[in-house]
Amino acid sequence: MRSRSRLRGTLRTISAVLLVILITGEAEAQDLRLRERLEPGTAATVIALMDSARTLELPTEPLVQKALEGESKGATGDAIVRAVRSLIHDLVTARKALGGEIGEGELLAAATVLHVGGTPGQLERLRLHRSHAALSAGLTGLAYLISRGVPAEQSTDLIVAMLNARLPGRAFATLQELVETDVRAGAPVTTAATAHVNALIRMGPSDRTSGGRRP
Amino acid sequence: MSDDLDPRLEPWFRALRREPPARADARMRLQTALRAEYARPARLALAPQATLLAAAVLVALASALWFGAERWSRPEAAPGLAKYEEFTVTQFVLHADDARSVTIVGDFNDWDPDATPLVQTEAGIWMVDLRLRPGTVRYSFLVDGKEWRADPRGVPAPSDFGRPTSIAFITPIEAS
Numbered sequence: 001m002r003s004r005s006r007l008r009g010t011l012r013t014i015s016a017v018l019l020v021i022l023i024t025g026e027a028e029a030q031d032l033r034l035r036e037r038l039e040p041g042t043a044a045t046v047i048a049l050m051d052s053a054r055t056l057e058l059p060t061e062p063l064v065q066k067a068l069e070g071e072s073k074g075a076t077g078d079a080i081v082r083a084v085r086s087l088i089h090d091l092v093t094a095r096k097a098l099g100g101e102i103g104e105g106e107l108l109a110a111a112t113v114l115h116v117g118g119t120p121g122q123l124e125r126l127r128l129h130r131s132h133a134a135l136s137a138g139l140t141g142l143a144y145l146i147s148r149g150v151p152a153e154q155s156t157d158l159i160v161a162m163l164n165a166r167l168p169g170r171a172f173a174t175l176q177e178l179v180e181t182d183v184r185a186g187a188p189v190t191t192a193a194t195a196h197v198n199a200l201i202r203m204g205p206s207d208r209t210s211g212g213r214r215p
Numbered sequence: 216m217s218d219d220l221d222p223r224l225e226p227w228f229r230a231l232r233r234e235p236p237a238r239a240d241a242r243m244r245l246q247t248a249l250r251a252e253y254a255r256p257a258r259l260a261l262a263p264q265a266t267l268l269a270a271a272v273l274v275a276l277a278s279a280l281w282f283g284a285e286r287w288s289r290p291e292a293a294p295g296l297a298k299y300e301e302f303t304v305t306q307f308v309l310h311a312d313d314a315r316s317v318t319i320v321g322d323f324n325d326w327d328p329d330a331t332p333l334v335q336t337e338a339g340i341w342m343v344d345l346r347l348r349p350g351t352v353r354y355s356f357l358v359d360g361k362e363w364r365a366d367p368r369g370v371p372a373p374s375d376f377g378r379p380t381s382i383a384f385i386t387p388i389e390a391s
Contacts, residue, residue: 062322068326069322070375073378075376105350140349140350140386143351143382144384
């Protein structure tokens with residue numbers, strides 16, 4: 001009994017040490033990329049912001065990508081820091097709106113909803129569907145519709161209706177494909193989105209969705 | 216130590232060192248427990264298992280560090296949620312008659328202008344297939360290394376840095 005509990009303790013310690021090493025290793029790799037590409041002052045500020053994000057248990061790689069996007073596009077240090085701060089704010093707001101523990105994929109999709117013009121109130125309407133398998137697809141679909149120009153409230157109505165109908169993730173990919181096809185053919189985006197959502201709901205969860213991805 | 220003590224304190228010390236009388240039933244329980252513990256065969260066989268496990272964890276750690284740069288964008292399903300396809304092949308196309316080179320720059324390649332060139336498949340049609348993880352992906356085309364262009368077939372994204380940017384929505388699809 002003693003040796004077993006000792007083994008358990010040892011394994012726990014090893015796991016903890018490895019976890020720390022893993023997190024530290026990732027953090028150092030992220031820091032290195034920032035230091036290589038950004039002005040020293042900007043890099044230091046972004047790294048400090050990332051430390052804060054880690055404390056808040058937010059994903060940090062999207063922050064790195066935001067900073068690198070700014071550098072690649074020739075933005076000033078101030079603009080880069082502003083954009084990173086704004087993304088942290090979106091992530092925090094999104095998590096609060098959806099409530100409790102959600103996956104990283106869902107959190108990033110929800111932050112994108114906010115970035116493209118959605119509101120925390122609209123995200124809160126999806127809170128009831130937190131345990132829905134297709135929540136991540138639903139959030140991605142919501143961000144897509146808003147980005148395409150469907151009014152945010154109406155986009156939320158459509159996505160909530162799809163989630164209520166228990167449609168699978170493929171249905172949201174299909175919706176995107178169908179709307180893109182119609183928009184290219186000159187149809188108004190809101191009309192196209194509404195018509196296709198209604199059709200998908202009528203078809204039900206076992207639809208023949210093709211699983212397409214991107215326009 | 217007690218040699219240095221005042222001899223007058225010696226009786227008090229002796230009294231303090233004396234073991235207090237133990238209750239017979241408590242002594243019995245303790246002895247039984249100790250006998251049971253020492254009678255148990257040594258579990259040396261567990262040590263190699265622990266070593267193997269630690270080795271496996273170390274290999275996993277090395278792999279995680281090796282592929283760490285890719286790890287972030289994987290949507291991790293919350294408990295009870297579906298498993299998603301890990302990658303989706305997505306084709307990006309740009310029509311640019313006058314271009315000598317076209318690259319795609321985005322969240323998937325650290326916004327490195329040289330990392331992902333497009334191939335000209337016919338006059339003025341530039342194309343690339345990328346394996347992307349589900350989620351939203353921001354990207355731009357860079358023509359001749361200097362001209363930023365949004366994807367005319369894509370969805371325009373809010374630009375934080377004043378350059379045309381597109382956004383791709385890679386819908387998470389349940390693994391079949």
